[in-house]
């Protein structure tokens with residue numbers, strides 16, 4: 486049920502969304518952010534949902550559908566997987582997605598991506614996939630991927646809308662604005678294939694140190710803040726102008 490607070494928020498900062506067309510004459514790249522068991526599969530770990538969640542299951546369905554279309558067209562796809570060394574915690578969060586555990590692997594509906602030739606998989610140990618793509622020598626796997634594939638439009642999906650998706654979008658747009666990501670022109674966040682987690686205030690107040698994180702509210706804020714940086718927010722992605730995906 487959508488609370489009165491969320492209705493108020495959506496009235497105060499309405500979010501205009503648009504259709505985005507994947508045209509044949511430009512290269513669109515798809516970026517999947519952390520659609521992994523540790524964040525999306527019920528009971529899979531400290532940061533996994535405790536019970537099934539409509540926003541998260543809808544995000545997985547839309548992600549799988551879109552990823553399949555990108556793969557059929559052999560368009561470039563990049564997959565970020567949150568993966569932490571056991572001795573390097575990520576404050577303020579409890580241990581999660583330890584390297585080698587199934588928490589840090591793609592959800593079952595997306596596991597097939599590991600075998601696709603057009604897919605680049607990047608394990609990262611921080612929120613921001615752009616920063617997580619930096620190698621020890623200073624090169625950046627994501628920047629190289631954009632340039633090598635001559636990507637002009639990036640479609641970003643995944644979790645969490647207001648954390649790892651937003652951080653990645655902010656860094657990418659800053660880098661684009663500085664001229665580091667040519668020929669990239671557009672960064673699109675596809676809202677129906679994004680999700681975040683739910684910790685209502687009444688739950689957070691009973692857990693020491695926990696921050697309230699009402700799902701609908703934070704999802705909306707994440708999209709809104711991405712738009713503030715210049716991202717397009719899409720509520721549908723169309724292939725070839727005619728085929729609604």
Ligand SMILES: [Zn+2]
Nearest residue numbers: 567575582611
């Ligand atoms: Zn993490």
